[in-house]
Amino acid sequence: GQQLNQSPQSMFIQEGEDVSMNCTSSSIFNTWLWYKQDPGEGPVLLIALYKAGELTSNGRLTAQFGITRKDSFLNISASIPSDVGIYFCARRGDFGNEKLTFGTGTRLTIIP
Amino acid sequence: GAGVSQTPSNKVTEKGKYVELRCDPISGHTALYWYRQSLGQGPEFLIYFQGTGAADDSGLPNDRFFAVRPEGSVSTLKIQRTERGDSAVYLCASSPGPGIGTDTQYFGPGTRLTVL
Numbered sequence: 495g496q497q498l499n500q501s502p503q504s505m506f507i508q509e510g511e512d513v514s515m516n517c518t519s520s521s522i523f524n525t526w527l528w529y530k531q532d533p534g535e536g537p538v539l540l541i542a543l544y545k546a547g548e549l550t551s552n553g554r555l556t557a558q559f560g561i562t563r564k565d566s567f568l569n570i571s572a573s574i575p576s577d578v579g580i581y582f583c584a585r586r587g588d589f590g591n592e593k594l595t596f597g598t599g600t601r602l603t604i605i606p
Numbered sequence: 607g608a609g610v611s612q613t614p615s616n617k618v619t620e621k622g623k624y625v626e627l628r629c630d631p632i633s634g635h636t637a638l639y640w641y642r643q644s645l646g647q648g649p650e651f652l653i654y655f656q657g658t659g660a661a662d663d664s665g666l667p668n669d670r671f672f673a674v675r676p677e678g679s680v681s682t683l684k685i686q687r688t689e690r691g692d693s694a695v696y697l698c699a700s701s702p703g704p705g706i707g708t709d710t711q712y713f714g715p716g717t718r719l720t721v722l
Contacts, residue, residue, distance in 0.1 A: 536697050536713025582648050596648030
């Protein structure tokens with residue numbers, strides 16, 4: 495079953511607003527990954543984090559690997575319509591078998 | 607170049623039937639993964655191939671599920687005696703292989719399986 499808890503489960507925002515979502519785990523991770531999934535598509539990698547405390551940006555997206563290595567957050571600034579979708583955090587398995595374990599997802603909806 | 611492709615995009619079958627789902631990975635990618643995504647959930651790992659061999663099949667729910675990758679490229683996920691609970695989106699992902707860069711997994715669009 496799922497080991498990663500994401501919050502919130504869903505978000506309804508207006509275009510232009512900033513968004514923040516997070517992911518927590520009961521166990522320590524060596525990597526945190528953030529994916530976005532559009533309807534009818536597979537997940538697409540947004541940001542990868544490899545070190546505790548690491549803060550990484552990708553355009554309007556910023557993600558941080560928590561110091562305790564048990565959590566991560568993803569921020570989206572100045573949201574636009576194409577940001578709509580489901581955001582998943584994920585951990586990657588160890589070297590040699592890098593299967594992914596996904597969180598429960600945060601569904602982002604932009605209200606016109 | 608082409609991404610990961612999966613066929614069919616949709617499959618409707620009756621309970622008890624046999625189905626095959628196909629995945630064409632990105633050319634040159636040695637690692638291939640199958641995941642299953644139920645409605646409202648994140649993808650869950652099923653099986654991992656490194657080359658032709660199944661390196662980890664611990665995610666397969668039971669012996670009705672089987673997957674092959676005979677030539678180290680295309681993979682087929684096979685489900686026997688389908689049950690209504692097998693209804694989900696089946697996702698395939700490929701990556702260059704362990705130890706190569708950050709080994710990002712690239713996902714296909716999935717096959718939506720509906721068992722009536």
